[in-house]
Amino acid sequence: MIYTVTFNPAIDYVVRMDRLEPGSINRASQELIQFGGKGINVSTVLGNLGTESVALGFLAGFTGRAIEAGLSAAGVRTDFIHLPEGFTRINVKIKAGEETELNGRGPAIPPEALEALFRKLDALTGGDILVLAGSIPASLPSDIYERILERLDGRGISAVVDAEGDLLANVLKYRPFLIKPNRLELGGMFGQTLETLDEVRACAAKLQERGARNVLVSMAGDGAILLDETGRFHQAPAARGTVRNSVGAGDSMVAGFLAGWLDSGQYESALRLGTAAGGATAFSDGLASRDAVEAVLRTL
Numbered sequence: 415m416i417y418t419v420t421f422n423p424a425i426d427y428v429v430r431m432d433r434l435e436p437g438s439i440n441r442a443s444q445e446l447i448q449f450g451g452k453g454i455n456v457s458t459v460l461g462n463l464g465t466e467s468v469a470l471g472f473l474a475g476f477t478g479r480a481i482e483a484g485l486s487a488a489g490v491r492t493d494f495i496h497l498p499e500g501f502t503r504i505n506v507k508i509k510a511g512e513e514t515e516l517n518g519r520g521p522a523i524p525p526e527a528l529e530a531l532f533r534k535l536d537a538l539t540g541g542d543i544l545v546l547a548g549s550i551p552a553s554l555p556s557d558i559y560e561r562i563l564e565r566l567d568g569r570g571i572s573a574v575v576d577a578e579g580d581l582l583a584n585v586l587k588y589r590p591f592l593i594k595p596n597r598l599e600l601g602g603m604f605g606q607t608l609e610t611l612d613e614v615r616a617c618a619a620k621l622q623e624r625g626a627r628n629v630l631v632s633m634a635g636d637g638a639i640l641l642d643e644t645g646r647f648h649q650a651p652a653a654r655g656t657v658r659n660s661v662g663a664g665d666s667m668v669a670g671f672l673a674g675w676l677d678s679g680q681y682e683s684a685l686r687l688g689t690a691a692g693g694a695t696a697f698s699d700g701l702a703s704r705d706a707v708e709a710v711l712r713t714l
């Protein structure tokens with residue numbers, strides 16, 4: 415079974431307008447709600463592709479209840495821990511020519527709730543896949559992903575980590591099956607702005623040397639590169655289409671990659687389905703549907 419963990423889910427409130435003027439009243443020409451947070455997006459797109467998963471994590475308040483109801487209406491299995499105080503954040507994504515994002519902090523996660531998550535993770539067994547994705551609320555220690563992988567180490571569970579900075583750097587020693595930084599996040603880990611593909615490849619190789627088995631670097635409209643565990647580089651140009659809303663494109667790529675890998679055991683096919691899912695989300699208003707992914711696949 416695939417389990418996704420989202421420490422800091424979010425309602426993504428996506429608004430479109432011609433122009434954003436700071437300091438004045440801006441009115442949206444279109445608005446849309448997505449039940450998000452990185453692990454949740456991965457579960458949703460996996461479900462759309464016909465691959466079952468269980469979404470784990472923490473929810474609070476009315477926004478948390480809305481996410482749980484929305485996921486279950488979409489047929490996604492969930493097993494969230496409900497926090498006693500606060501509310502799940504609302505992340506505002508403004509599309510006004512360029513994209514501006516305002517991501518909330520999220521509720522505090524008390525030690526008992528964290529312990530409850532650890533107990534759920536203790537039930538995972540060999541062959542399971544665990545996706546740890548997204549930021550963590552400020553109340554948690556920054557080594558939390560590391561602690562989870564330490565606890566699961568040696569049990570035959572494949573980890574997928576989509577996170578930034580130290581959250582990602584500190585798990586590499588546990589040999590995660592897959593990591594998926596985007597180009598900006600990858601460069602940030604080395605204090606560099608990555609301009610050329612050679613620079614991207616060199617940084618991906620450094621993360622593999624530190625322990626990651628497969629390194630998938632997404633580069634939005636410039637596609638992605640994969641350094642697979644055999645040391646081979648694969649390059650995948652982005653799909654072509656009209657971009658509508660790229661929120662969740664990276665998570666969709668992770669979902670497509672996993673579904674493709676489970677189906678074929680081939681990295682090339684996994685990357686192809688990842689590229690199609692990422693593109694299909696970028697070309698849709700919400701996350702990629704199965705039909706949208708299949709339509710993009712036919713163009714690759």
Ligand SMILES: Nc1ncnc2c1ncn2[C@@H]1O[C@H](COP(=O)(O)OP(=O)(O)O)[C@@H](O)[C@H]1O
Binds near residue numbers: 634
């Ligand atoms: N503008 C786009 N055109 C086509 N494909 C895109 C576009 N944006 C994203 N994608 C696809 O989705 C993948 C992940 O997107 P990216 O924006 O790099 O991830 P993240 O959301 O994690 O920053 C890309 O590698 C690409 O395949």
Ligand SMILES: O=P(O)(O)OC[C@H]1O[C@](O)(COP(=O)(O)O)[C@@H](O)[C@@H]1O
Binds near residue numbers: 451455665
């Ligand atoms: O946990 P973080 O890093 O704040 O990111 C959360 C945001 O990322 C998203 O999961 C989208 O991520 P991607 O665009 O990178 O795929 C949104 O749904 C959510 O608002």
